Amino acid sequence: MTRKTGFVWHEIYMWHDTGTHAGVLPAGNPIQPGTHAENPETKRRFKNLLEVSGLYEQLTQIAPRPATDEEILRVHTPEYIERLKAESAFPRGGDGGMLTPFGPGSYEIAVLSAGGVIAAVDAVLDGKVDNAYALVRPPGHHAEPDMGMGFCLLANASIAGRHALDVRGLDRIAYVDWDVHHGNGTQKIFWEDPQALTISIHQDRNFPPDSGYVTDIGGGAGEGYNINVPLPAGSGVGSYEATFDRVVLPALRAFKPDLIFVPSGFDAGGHDPLGRMMMHGEGYRSLTNKLLGVAEELCDGRIVMSHEGGYNAPTVPFFGLAVMEALSGIKTEVEDPFMPLFSGMGGQELQPHQDQLINEAEKLLARL
Ligand code: 9RB
Numbered sequence: 129m130t131r132k133t134g135f136v137w138h139e140i141y142m143w144h145d146t147g148t149h150a151g152v153l154p155a156g157n158p159i160q161p162g163t164h165a166e167n168p169e170t171k172r173r174f175k176n177l178l179e180v181s182g183l184y185e186q187l188t189q190i191a192p193r194p195a196t197d198e199e200i201l202r203v204h205t206p207e208y209i210e211r212l213k214a215e216s217a218f219p220r221g222g223d224g225g226m227l228t229p230f231g232p233g234s235y236e237i238a239v240l241s242a243g244g245v246i247a248a249v250d251a252v253l254d255g256k257v258d259n260a261y262a263l264v265r266p267p268g269h270h271a272e273p274d275m276g277m278g279f280c281l282l283a284n285a286s287i288a289g290r291h292a293l294d295v296r297g298l299d300r301i302a303y304v305d306w307d308v309h310h311g312n313g314t315q316k317i318f319w320e321d322p323q324a325l326t327i328s329i330h331q332d333r334n335f336p337p338d339s340g341y342v343t344d345i346g347g348g349a350g351e352g353y354n355i356n357v358p359l360p361a362g363s364g365v366g367s368y369e370a371t372f373d374r375v376v377l378p379a380l381r382a383f384k385p386d387l388i389f390v391p392s393g394f395d396a397g398g399h400d401p402l403g404r405m406m407m408h409g410e411g412y413r414s415l416t417n418k419l420l421g422v423a424e425e426l427c428d429g430r431i432v433m434s435h436e437g438g439y440n441a442p443t444v445p446f447f448g449l450a451v452m453e454a455l456s457g458i459k460t461e462v463e464d465p466f467m468p469l470f471s472g473m474g475g476q477e478l479q480p481h482q483d484q485l486i487n488e489a490e491k492l493l494a495r496l
């Protein structure tokens with residue numbers, strides 16, 4: 129079965145300039161200057177592989193539009209937005225928070241990034257497409273109401289989620305964040321909100337530090353509607369599939385969302401410089417197929433993915449292609465040349481200490 133899959137992209141997303149750095153740190157003696165970890169390369173190559181594979185032309189292009197102040201202010205404080213606007217007009221740009229650097233004009237790009245996810249939501253809810261992937265930049269899942277963080281300026285998927293609830297009138301939305309880092313921003317924004325189930329599967333205490341514990345379950349009316357699955361470093365595809373089968377899918381079935389968001393980072397892939405997991409292209413395909421199955425049961429297949437991290441340039445495009453093939457139901461001729469390398473790594477199967485953590489997360493299902 130093939131589906132109509134939307135794709136959001138704009139070349140100006142690649143003009144968001146994180147500047148001269150050395151990975152995640154500012155460069156300068158004693159660190160030799162180089163590129164910032166979050167640069168255009170993996171995103172450009174993802175889009176390029178879609179084109180070369182022939183899949184790009186079979187997707188429905190969705191043009192991004194800027195998010196409005198009203199849309200952004202549903203999530204962020206006016207003070208933070210005014211500061212971003214002012215710094216974005218500086219000749220050398222500014223910083224969204226601690227170590228979230230941006231160049232001149234980046235605020236306007238971030239506004240188009242958030243608006244890109246909103247456009248994807250509208251296309252799905254209007255039935256123009258069955259599902260959608262927004263390959264936006266800068267990313268969003270670390271951004272909090274009053275500050276940027278971890279390369280994120282605006283909370284793209286949260287802003288789009290509020291739009292879905294407040295303007296489009298949905299009753300419930302769910303987030304399944306498979307980026308290797310904790311989706312702290314999404315967690316914080318919907319902490320007390322029972323209309324949003326926020327699930328994050330991430331590497332235990334990677335980034336942000338001291339964040340993403342399985343014991344953080346939401347507060348007030350939102351208690352029970354935040355689920356963290358902090359998998360141990362070294363987790364492989366078996367661990368991710370078990371997490372989906374035993375935690376994510378049952379949670380979604382209990383919550384019955386009208387729309388599923390996937391903050392989609394590919395930094396849980398083997399070889400990613402900012403993560404220590406072993407996901408691979410077939411793993412991402414399998415997780416996507418699991419979500420498609422449950423989305424078909426619950427919400428007419430409605431899934432909106434928004435791009436987050438993923439920093440290994442050669443591999444990220446193949447993870448992205450596998451996800452796009454699954455979403456659209458169209459298999460291209462392209463074979464992922466990294467598969468033999470990753471599938472043969474030791475410990476891809478679920479390990480006892482990983483199983484133990486998933487058991488802990490499973491206990492949270494009783495609250496839904
Ligand atoms: C620095 C620290 C990081 C480390 C990783 C990320 C990943 C983001 C991502 C962001 C910032 C700490 C530079 C802690 O991909 N999200 O999806 N920086 N971490 N202290 N310092 C000085």
Ligand code: ZN
Nearest residue numbers: 307309393437
């Ligand atoms: Zn990440």
